[in-house]
Amino acid sequence: MSAQTRYDLDDLLAIMARLRDPERGCPWDVKQDFSTIAPYTVEEAYEVADAIDRRDWHDLQDELGDLLLQVVFHAQMAKELELFDFDDVAHTISDKMRRRHPHVFGDVTYADLDEQKRAWDEIKASERAAKGAPHDDSVMAGVSRGQPEWQRAMKLQQRAATVGFDWPDHRPVIEKLHEELAEVQAEFEAGAHHARLEDEIGDVLFVAVNLARHAGVDFALALKHANAKFERRFRRMEQLSADEGQPLSASDLAAQEALWRRAKAEERKG
Numbered sequence: 001m002s003a004q005t006r007y008d009l010d011d012l013l014a015i016m017a018r019l020r021d022p023e024r025g026c027p028w029d030v031k032q033d034f035s036t037i038a039p040y041t042v043e044e045a046y047e048v049a050d051a052i053d054r055r056d057w058h059d060l061q062d063e064l065g066d067l068l069l070q071v072v073f074h075a076q077m078a079k080e081l082e083l084f085d086f087d088d089v090a091h092t093i094s095d096k097m098r099r100r101h102p103h104v105f106g107d108v109t110y111a112d113l114d115e116q117k118r119a120w121d122e123i124k125a126s127e128r129a130a131k132g133a134p135h136d137d138s139v140m141a142g143v144s145r146g147q148p149e150w151q152r153a154m155k156l157q158q159r160a161a162t163v164g165f166d167w168p169d170h171r172p173v174i175e176k177l178h179e180e181l182a183e184v185q186a187e188f189e190a191g192a193h194h195a196r197l198e199d200e201i202g203d204v205l206f207v208a209v210n211l212a213r214h215a216g217v218d219f220a221l222a223l224k225h226a227n228a229k230f231e232r233r234f235r236r237m238e239q240l241s242a243d244e245g246q247p248l249s250a251s252d253l254a255a256q257e258a259l260w261r262r263a264k265a266e267e268r269k270g
Helices: 009-019 027-031 034-053 057-080 086-100 113-130 149-161 170-189 194-215 219-243 253-269
Strands: none
Touching: 009 057, 034 057, 057 086, 086 113, 149 194, 149 219, 170 194, 194 219, 219 253
């Protein structure tokens, strides 16, 4: 940021409006819509989480700016369509936070966090009713569809567990995982269509989430560690192959497997 100029939110709103100007704006920005920008919004949220995980506060500042830009982008497009604008977004979330925290902005008191959580769910249910949403008494009511599917799976399972629909421990979950894997194998052997394999593999993944829940393991964190481990070992394979004077792509699968085992063994020794 320039020492001479310090931009604020009003400047950002003006910049976004200029980028979207059909006459003087950026062609790429002008042609975007809600659907095309949505993936970037999700990606930027993950970048924020990654900066926090790395405890890189300078990068966090930058990534929060990128995420804020996504909000401003959506608000500008909505303004152009006369749906709402950024001020409406700010008002709506401010009103919601005050409404959902009567113990902070009102005279309500809660005995403990569990009571507060129950009240929070009740407030959200009343909000859905006020919006005209169909009455839904299911314990599954209100589980958001706008989140990663593994997370939605976790929440659906947690909701089911509140009425006792849950396995007592990890053992039957592991048995179920073996059962689902066997069904995937059977579909492969039967030459199943894509839709059948998609369905059966989905069952495997759903049970894997349930296993993580019973183990008290963060599914996303476990997968993150697995991804990092795979990338680390693969990069080592590339280096080992380069040390032997050839790119990894020049080796057949058997040779690559041998390099993988070497990389894995080195980690264990380290």
